[in-house]
Amino acid sequence: MLDIQNLSIRFTRYTFGLKKKEVCIVRSLDLSVSTGQVMAVIGQSGAGKSLLAHALLGILPRNARIEGRVFFKGQPLTPERQSAIRGREIALIPQSVTYLNPLLRVGVQVARAARLSGINQKDVPATVSRAFARYLLQKKVAAWFPFQLSGGMARRVLTATATVGMADLILADEPTSGLDPITAREALGHLRELANTGKAVLLITHDIETALQVADMVTVFCAGTTVEVARADDFKGLGHLRHPYTRALWAALPTNSFIGTMKPIERTSDTGGCPFRLCCNDQDAVCGQSVPELKQAGEGWVRCHHA
Ligand SMILES: Nc1ncnc2c1ncn2[C@@H]1O[C@H](COP(=O)(O)OP(=O)(O)OP(=O)(O)O)[C@@H](O)[C@H]1O
């Protein structure tokens, strides 16, 4: 359904003296999602996860520059195609509730999303009611404005808005943040159901436990690049995980050793070595010489000189 090859996202920023500086936030990113699959993207805050979702929809700010290849349903995802299929074939559950229009009633917003996605006008009310029921939103909420919603309700409205239509690819950016555990599990269960009915889901989260509840595969992001793609089942034990960063994330889980051994990850401006090497306990001279290639390893992929 979606195939991303060697994607980079750069921003132009102004520094002191109004000098222009280019920063590379996402670099050499590879990722693919198939029909029927939930692909989780995990990585720490600032890794570039939301930017990836925005790049796929073509809604990055103007000072962003994108390189690389993205294919959706086998065809290149050009800016023209992005604006034609945004909300129709690719839908976003955004990370921030500020994406709701503050001046429109919630029901109107969900109905608009349903119409935009191609649902017949006469079927829209019933479709919206089903979406409200699915996300435990009472009927009266349809008449409310976003400021009247609690944080968790607003998140459920965003999820209802993105999933009400017929989009084939759902980009879910931290869809469970601010939800209580039961509602969060239901929201994740719904994403799983959508995948089971032939859609593809990109589940973006910084929380591995959330990801593992429903994902088939997990792509691990570190400093804006893919360092490992592993099966969700590989996270059952340390033995199948190949990258030191993934292993450190696994070890930090409360259900495992609960050990946080890693230094904060910093984006290095040089492109000469492994992006993770400054935080890696296993680094040696080879790690500084070149960026490791993404190598196939079993059913997954890994980017490490020593894997
Ligand atoms: N418009 C912009 N101009 C310059 N830098 C930006 C811009 N938008 C985002 N960034 C930078 O890109 C990096 C990645 O941002 P992004 O929002 O994708 O992170 P994230 O992985 O989604 O983090 P979180 O888990 O906290 O949501 C951040 O360091 C951020 O400062």
Ligand SMILES: [Mg+2]
């Ligand atoms: Mg984000």
